[in-house]
Amino acid sequence: MITLNHICKTYGKEKKIAVNDISLSVNKGEIFGLIGPDGAGKSSIFRILTTLLLADSGTATVDGHDVVTDYKHIRKSVGYMPGKFSLYPDLSVEENLKFFATLFNTSIRENYHLIKDIYMLLEPFKNRRAGKLSGGMKQKLALCCALIHKPTVLFLDEPTTGIDPVSRKEFWEMLKRLKKQEITILVSTPYMDEASLCDRIALIKNGKILSINTPDHIIKDYPDNLYKIKSDVIYTLLKDINLHSNTQSCFTFGEFLHVSFLSDTESMQQELLNYLSKKGHLNIVMEKTVPGIEDCFIHLLKKPA
Amino acid sequence: MKETVIKTEKLTKKFGNFIAANAVSFEVKKGEIFGFLGANGAGKTTAMRMLCGLSTPTSGKAQIVGYDIYKQTNLIKKNIGYMSQKFSLYEDLTVVENIRFFAGIYGLSNQDIKDKSAHLIETLGMQNESKKRVGTLPPGWKQKISFSVALLHEPKIVFLDEPTGGVDPLVRRQFWDLIYAAADKGITIFISTHYMDEAEYCNRISIMVDGSIKALDTPVHLKHQFNAKNMDEVFYELARGAKRRE
Numbered sequence: 001m002i003t004l005n006h007i008c009k010t011y012g013k014e015k016k017i018a019v020n021d022i023s024l025s026v027n028k029g030e031i032f033g034l035i036g037p038d039g040a041g042k043s044s045i046f047r048i049l050t051t052l053l054l055a056d057s058g059t060a061t062v063d064g065h066d067v068v069t070d071y072k073h074i075r076k077s078v079g080y081m082p083g084k085f086s087l088y089p090d091l092s093v094e095e096n097l098k099f100f101a102t103l104f105n106t107s108i109r110e111n112y113h114l115i116k117d118i119y120m121l122l123e124p125f126k127n128r129r130a131g132k133l134s135g136g137m138k139q140k141l142a143l144c145c146a147l148i149h150k151p152t153v154l155f156l157d158e159p160t161t162g163i164d165p166v167s168r169k170e171f172w173e174m175l176k177r178l179k180k181q182e183i184t185i186l187v188s189t190p191y192m193d194e195a196s197l198c199d200r201i202a203l204i205k206n207g208k209i210l211s212i213n214t215p216d217h218i219i220k221d222y223p224d225n226l227y228k229i230k231s232d233v234i235y236t237l238l239k240d241i242n243l244h245s246n247t248q249s250c251f252t253f254g255e256f257l258h259v260s261f262l263s264d265t266e267s268m269q270q271e272l273l274n275y276l277s278k279k280g281h282l283n284i285v286m287e288k289t290v291p292g293i294e295d296c297f298i299h300l301l302k303k304p305a
Numbered sequence: 306m307k308e309t310v311i312k313t314e315k316l317t318k319k320f321g322n323f324i325a326a327n328a329v330s331f332e333v334k335k336g337e338i339f340g341f342l343g344a345n346g347a348g349k350t351t352a353m354r355m356l357c358g359l360s361t362p363t364s365g366k367a368q369i370v371g372y373d374i375y376k377q378t379n380l381i382k383k384n385i386g387y388m389s390q391k392f393s394l395y396e397d398l399t400v401v402e403n404i405r406f407f408a409g410i411y412g413l414s415n416q417d418i419k420d421k422s423a424h425l426i427e428t429l430g431m432q433n434e435s436k437k438r439v440g441t442l443p444p445g446w447k448q449k450i451s452f453s454v455a456l457l458h459e460p461k462i463v464f465l466d467e468p469t470g471g472v473d474p475l476v477r478r479q480f481w482d483l484i485y486a487a488a489d490k491g492i493t494i495f496i497s498t499h500y501m502d503e504a505e506y507c508n509r510i511s512i513m514v515d516g517s518i519k520a521l522d523t524p525v526h527l528k529h530q531f532n533a534k535n536m537d538e539v540f541y542e543l544a545r546g547a548k549r550r551e
Contacts, residue, residue, distance in 0.1 A: 037473035038444045135345050162470060164344040164499055165537060166544045190471045191500075205473060234506075235485045251478055254505040254535055255524060294474050301475050 001153055001184040002026035002049060007058035009044050009207075018044040019055070020207035026186055026200075031179055033198035034188040035293070041207035042188040043083055046157045049186070050080045063152050076104070079151035081142045083158045083188075089131025093122055093141055096130050097148060104149030114181065115144045118174055136167045143174065147183075154178065156187040160194065172197050192294040203297055210300040218296050224248065225264050228256035228289040231281040240279050244272060251298060258295055307334040310462055310493045311356065316365035316374075318351050325351040327516035328365065333509075335461070338484065338494040340504050343513030344544040349497050350466070352513070356495070357464055358382050370461045383411070386455035389466035393451030396440030400431055403439055404454060411458035425453055445476030452483055456492065463487065465496040469503065481506055501537040512540060514547045 002025065009019040019041045026032040034042045047053035049062055051071035059066065065073040087096045097119075101108050112119075118140050125133065130141060139159055146154060156175075160168045172194065175185060187198070195201045195215050202212040211218055231237045238257055241250045246268050248260045261268060269286070276284055291299075311333035318326040326348045333339045343349045354360040356369060358378030367374040369381045394403045404422040413421065426435045429449060439447060448468065455463050465484075469477045481503070488494050496507065504510050504524060511521040520527055520543055524536055533539045 037476070038471035040473075162345075162467070162499070164544065165501060165540055166344055166547075169541070192474060251474075252481065252502075252506060254502040298474050301473065 001028045001030075001063055002032075002186060003059075003061045004045070004049075005059045007045070007048060007060055008056045009041075009048065009053070010056055017207050019048070021058070022204075022207070022209055023058075024202055024209065024212055026184060028184055029179060029182045030199045031175060031185045031187065031197070033195055033201040034186065034204060035190075035192065035195050035201050035297070036188075036204035037190055039206070040204045042204065043157055044207075046080070046082070046155050046186070046188065050078060050155055051075060076149075077151060078153045078155060079146035079149070080155045081146045081157060081159055083161070085138050085142065087130045087138070087142060087145060090129055092127050092129055093133070094126040096141060097144055100145040101148045106149050108148065111148055111150045114147050114150060114178075117177065118147075119144055136163055139163060139167075139171065143171075147178070151183065153184045153186065156185065158188050158190065160189055160191065168194070192292070192297060195293040201293070203293075203300060205301060211296070215293060218293060219291055222291040222296050222299060224260040224299075226289050226291045226295060227259045227261075227269075227286055228253070229259050229284065229286045230256045231276065231284045233281070236279075237276070237281055240276060240281070241272070244275060246272065249298070249302065251295075253292075253294070256289075258289065258291070307336065309333070310335050310370050311339075311367075311495070313356070313367040314365055316352070316355060316367050317363050318348075318355060318360065319363045324516050326355070326362075329513075329516075329518055330365075331511055331518060331521055333462075333493055333495065335493055336488055336491045337509065338488050338496065338507045340507030340510040341495060341497045341513070342504060342510055342540060343497075344547050347513040347544075347547065348516040349513055353464060353466060353495075353497065357385060357387060383458070384461050386458070386460040386463035387466070388451050388455040388463065388468055390448075390468055390470045394439045394447060394454070397438060399436050399438055400442070400450060401426065401435045403450065404457070407454045408457050413458060421457055425457070429453060445472050445479070448472060448476070448480055449483065452480070456487060460492065462493040462495055465494065467497055467499065469498060469500060477503075501535065501540055504536040504540070510536070512543050514543055519543050 004022055004024050007019055007022045010017050034045065036042055044053065048055050048060060049067060051067050051074050062074045063077055067074060091099060097108055122137060122140055125137065133141065160171055179185065198215065200214050203210040238250060238252060241247050241257060241259055246261050246263055248262045250257055250259045273284060309332050314330050315328040316326060317328055329352055341349055355362050355374060358374065358381035362374060370384045372380045398406060401422055404425055405418055408418040408421060426432060434442065469480055484494055509523050510527060511518045527539050531539045531542050533542065
């Protein structure tokens, strides 16, 4: 449904690289996640695919249409929710939705089934001006407006940034329901924990793809054994483990540290535990653990290119 | 017993009939890392604005580093630092211009400004970047600069309003190194975040729901109290029942 072939994009006189030779394809009905920090090039990719920005080189298609020559087709058939709130703040909730329906030659009633679940939450505020809505409500309205013409592909650029964990969970439930309607979804997020909710993901940084696969495979590709370790004073534990000669990497993950070793033998582990006891750490817990997407991302960031 | 740097009693803010913050009471000690969590719309920003002396409470009492929240807001502002992801630095000024500008705002003497900006550039390892415009730097660098700038006038408390949004996982962890280092020096850290793993890094956490603090304890105790595996579950348990959720 979506293909990118060696897409490059630079900005300005300095030719600042935003997208660096990215190729990927998204299948029909898939939820595909672009996972990466600010400045990774996520928004540029969205703008190229929604025909709002021309790439320097490379080709891209959406639903079989070329983003340069067939841009009119694409604009009619896709839904786009930009990272920045882009509805009309002075129109009411209902007026915004009507406006977008009219633009695409349709009516709210025609595709109401697509937005019903979401719009029901908005209905109590339908006469409120969009600019006066809370963050979570703005996000729901923007999703409704992007869906109202029954798009084949939905582009969601950081829909959950700045939204609390409960609302984020709800938003992903909505996306799962849309997937059942066979809408292909390309979504970006800086939250690594949302990666596992996608069918496939691309981890990106500085315009480059670090890895592209299903979340499970990316985790399987993590090369080392990973251990979680905690003690009573986590911050000194972090410092001490980082000073130990057998430590390959050590990072905080919630209440634990995630640690991998250069030499992963039982005697070396015992040696570390002795070392930590000598340093005065109490209640040390060390267990083997399964890496998450965030572990993989950190590993890929540190790997020399 | 460490000294108390934030003390609020039934702090309340109403906007018309709407009670944004409802009888909020808590204490924070010197050098503590205090996590201030809540769903969107729970009243965190309202509470934070009152604590920074930017908004007058409707009722209740509060003292920030010993200063009264109604009468001594100028003294409060001099003794606190503030950083948010939304506003931090002037993108069109260079690194060193930003440092000088904020140092000037906080009333540092010219000699102090000169010494401190040189020292800061050195500590940050940004000798080669000091004359570059902030807008051209990667997000992680901006974050480090703006945190350091918030500490320039040696505040007793620094308020961090979602400081780590949108940066990569390595940068996020480097940022926490700075937070711990500041807390080690006795600076109190008051931080709001949507990352629940970061909640675990705090000494104590409060969770606001519909304008009131519904839970306040160490991460370990909270997980025990709610029989939860992690802070994400604790948060979900508390916030999903919220009426004011957005």
